[in-house]
Amino acid sequence: MVSNPGNLARDSHSVNDQVAENITRVEELAYELKVEEVMTRDVRKLSPDMMMKDVLDDFRQNRISGAPVLAGEELIGVISIEDIINCLIKSDIDSPVSKYMSVKLFTVLASDPVIEALKKFVNTKLGRLIVVNESGKLKGIITKGDITRGFLSALQRDYHSEELIRYRASHLFDDIESDRTSLIMRYNIKQGDFTHGGEASSNIKRALLRLGAQPGLARRCGIAAYEAEMNLIIHTTNGGIIRVEIEPHKITIDCYDDGPGIKDISLALKPGYSTASESIRELGFGAGMGLVNIQRCVESMKLESVYGKGTRLTMKIFLNEDAVGEAGSSKETK
Numbered sequence: 001m002v003s004n005p006g007n008l009a010r011d012s013h014s015v016n017d018q019v020a021e022n023i024t025r026v027e028e029l030a031y032e033l034k035v036e037e038v039m040t041r042d043v044r045k046l047s048p049d050m051m052m053k054d055v056l057d058d059f060r061q062n063r064i065s066g067a068p069v070l071a072g073e074e075l076i077g078v079i080s081i082e083d084i085i086n087c088l089i090k091s092d093i094d095s096p097v098s099k100y101m102s103v104k105l106f107t108v109l110a111s112d113p114v115i116e117a118l119k120k121f122v123n124t125k126l127g128r129l130i131v132v133n134e135s136g137k138l139k140g141i142i143t144k145g146d147i148t149r150g151f152l153s154a155l156q157r158d159y160h161s162e163e164l165i166r167y168r169a170s171h172l173f174d175d176i177e178s179d180r181t182s183l184i185m186r187y188n189i190k191q192g193d194f195t196h197g198g199e200a201s202s203n204i205k206r207a208l209l210r211l212g213a214q215p216g217l218a219r220r221c222g223i224a225a226y227e228a229e230m231n232l233i234i235h236t237t238n239g240g241i242i243r244v245e246i247e248p249h250k251i252t253i254d255c256y257d258d259g260p261g262i263k264d265i266s267l268a269l270k271p272g273y274s275t276a277s278e279s280i281r282e283l284g285f286g287a288g289m290g291l292v293n294i295q296r297c298v299e300s301m302k303l304e305s306v307y308g309k310g311t312r313l314t315m316k317i318f319l320n321e322d323a324v325g326e327a328g329s330s331k332e333t334k
Contacts, residue, residue, distance in 0.1 A: 025219075029151050031114075031115050031198065032222075033150055034111060034113060036110035038114060039146055043140055045067065046067050051094060052092070052099075053093040055084060065080060067141075075105065075132065077101035077105070079101045083101065083102065087100050107130045108131055109195075111195045113197070114147055114150065117142055127143060182247045183245070184246075185243070186241065190239040191236050194233060200229050208246070217317070221253065221317060228253065236258075236311075237259040238258055248319070251317045254315075255314075258310045294315060297315075299318050300316040
């Protein structure tokens with residue numbers, strides 16, 4: 001059992017269709033698309049002994065504003081147009097790249113959702129991020145322009161995919177006689193597994209769409225589940241469980257783990273508060289907005305924790321006939 005409940009239930013009508021539509025398809029794509037799907041792969045690579053005057057010519061000819069610096073296969077720095085300007089101001093155009101390159105690298109994993117790149121753009125104020133794999137090897141570069149183009153491409157694919165078949169929840173519940181009928185999905189989330197971060201929430205959203213849920217409802221559940229999933233990856237000792245129960249009148253998302261627990265729930269609920277380590281923050285996670293994003297998407301959120309033992313987060317979204325298509329035709333009445 002856990003104690004110290006942080007119960008943030010809201011009026012069941014407070015998240016209506018209009019609010020759901022404010023969670024746009026573009027916002028949903030930020031959680032859905034991976035960095036590797038939108039990044040620039042064909043990247044200009046510079047060497048540390050290259051002259052800055054040659055970099056200037058290279059940038060001008062290729063119309064780029066930044067490039068990684070590699071010593072062999074090792075990523076050691078990055079040069080930007082700002083560095084070139086600084087070099088010109090000092091009339092030092094014949095100096096090597098190693099003198100002006102930035103060695104403090106801000107990277108993002110190719111397997112990360114685009115939302116993590118966007119968070120890092122906000123935190124660093126940079127115009128580009130170096131994309132690497134889990135071994136730190138260069139995979140590409142991502143800019144805000146790359147993300148915009150990726151969104152537009154995905155939206156275009158959406159437009160041409162209307163023929164996708166969506167199953168209705170009534171197909172699951174037809175001819176079933178019971179006092180309570182529900183569909184339960186369960187996902188095991190591993191601590192520190194950023195490579196697979198977002199897979200469970202993506203599968204949950206996909207399942208809801210196939211059950212006939214309206215896009216706005218699926219977005220809300222997908223975003224809430226993603227933030228809870230990342231909390232399990234970042235903050236737990238041994239990972240945890242996400243359990244989703246879909247009933248004709250509500251969806252319950254239950255997340256629980258066995259440690260380390262939360263000392264002060266009221267503090268944890270404040271926007272921007274995070275206990276993420278510096279290494280996690282350097283990866284672009286742990287901004288302290290996860291619970292805030294969850295509250296935006298659900299009608300009821302209950303956070304319970306015992307410090308040193310574990311945490312349980314329960315989220316509920318109440319449905320109406322329009323929200324889940326035919327789901328309301330189930331025999332379930334409770």
